[in-house]
Amino acid sequence: MDRLQNTVRPYAWGSTTAIPRLLGVEPTGEPQAEMWMGAHPGAPSRTARGPLTEIIDEAPEKELGAAAVAKFGPRLPFLLKILAAGAPLSLQVHPNLEQAREGYEDEERREIPVGAPHRNYKDANHKPELICALTEFDGLCGFRAPDEAADLLAALDVDSLKPYVDLLHAHPEEAALREVLTALLSADRDEMAHTVTEAAAACTRLGGAYTPYADIAHHYPGDPGVIAAMLLNYVRLQPGEALFLGAGVPHAYLNGLGVEIMANSDNVLRCGLTPKHVDVPELLRIVRFEASDPGVLRPEAAPDGEEVYATPIDEFRLSRYVLPDGAASHDLTLTTPQILLCTAGSVRAGEHVLAPGESVFVPAGEQAGVSGAGSVFRATVVA
Structure with missing residues (x-):
């Protein structure tokens, strides 16, 4: 089990206070928008053994488990974040897997550089995502x-x-x-x-x-x-409530602190609220023009105390444990990789004591137990 050192991304829309408040540190005065946990090449978590990307590359089946490698390849297929919105994010939509592959292959054929500002598809993967509120959290999700x-x-x-x-x-x-x-x-x-x-x-x-x-x-x-x-549903999540954003659903986060998990992709098509490129024809190909309820998710409790946020995809599975003082230790051992993130109180994960905002990576098959008094989110895959 590896304690993670994670990068905070200073995007302009980030809150100047929310992540420092969670971590119990003084604000710097600069926006702190997202703290990334995982093996995304843009900002991989660091451990005492080295960057998580390198650890997985060296022994993918040992770290991820044979079933996860067989299903998703030799990579961690999700990215876990703490997201702190102090201002609205761009209004955006994500492609499904087939659309992402088609778009990526098309832009590769046309030799559009991956870093070009007018490029839509940075990779060939889809980007379903889930946001779970830690504070009241405002967003827009799907058409009215x-x-x-x-x-x-x-x-x-x-x-x-x-x-x-x-x-x-x-x-x-x-x-x-x-x-x-x-x-x-x-x-x-x-x-x-x-x-x-x-x-x-x-x-x-x-x-x-x-x-x-x-x-x-x-x-x-x-x-x-x-x-x-104003065409979209406005929703205010209470702490513990979540939204799942599937392919083609326009959405934007407006304000609040939450735990976000997504498939490992950078594919975003923007509809507005941004100075960045808006490709209207491609956007119209991707958007699902159907009115829908935003579908607020509440966790489903299992007998062992795990509260699961059910979603229809396999690249990630998010759940949480709310541990009362004096609770017995929970065995979290799995044959798939895990990231455990403390968001309240003090939680012991293996030999590591985690304060709010601290996290660990648990390789597949490694014994993992949690105890203490607080809240811990568990991110893994369905393999």
């Missing part, structure tokens, strides 16, 4: 019903939004959502910036359910993603 989105826009009483309201009322669900998102992202930038400014002022004036969109517009003035955000 078109009539509901039309009513939200109409109440702003902005003349230039009325054509979108009419489109939302006039067409079947999929066609209405597709036409409006296409029109928003294809509109004249100066005209759309004026519309967004008017809509933002109306959101500020109305308050209530419009407050999140006023805040989004404050961070991204004039961005068409402000209006696109």
Whole structure:
């Protein structure tokens, strides 16, 4: 079992206080957005044995287990994070596995450099993800019903939004959502910036359910993603609740601290709320234009105290243990690799005592027990 030393990524949208507060350290004044745990080549966790990437490369079956290697290849197929949003992230969507392979192969054929700002596919993998709230956590997830989105826009009483309201009322669900998102992202930038400014002022004036969109517009003035955000479900997670983001589902995280886990991929297509490249034709190929409930997940308790966040994919499995003071030790030994992350209290994992924000990597088959008083998240795979 290896104690992990993890990299904190200083993206501009990160909170300046949330991760330091969790770790019990003084803020630096700089944004601290994500702490990565795993073997992603962009920022692999470090251990006393060396970087986790090198440890796995040297003996993949020993570290990951034969079943995981057979199913996913000689790599850790997930990335675990602590995510701290102090400002809205970009409105985005991820491809399914077939779309990712097609897009990656196409861009490889066209010899678009992987680091090019207009490249969509950095790899050939899909990127399903799960976010579990540690604090109240605000986000956008999936499309509202078109009539509901039309009513939200109409109440702003902005003349230039009325054509979108009419489109939302006039067409079947999929066609209405597709036409409006296409029109928003294809509109004249100066005209759309004026519309967004008017809509933002109306959101500020109305308050209530419009407050999140006023805040989004404050961070991204004039961005068409402000209006696109109003097509989506707004959701506030309470601590312990989660969202699963499958392929094609537009989403954005707005504010809060959470544990995030995802398949090991960098494939993101952006819809707005960003200065980065927005490839409208490719985006429209990927987005699932269907209204849906955001589907808030609550963990399912097993007899041994494990609380599992059920998802329909195998690259990751996230669960947690909430350990009361004096609880008996739990045996967590598996034939698959694990990362254990403490988020509250003090937890003993093997010979390591973990404070909030500290984590360990457990190789496949290695005996792993947890005890103490606190909360620990367990990330593994289904193999």
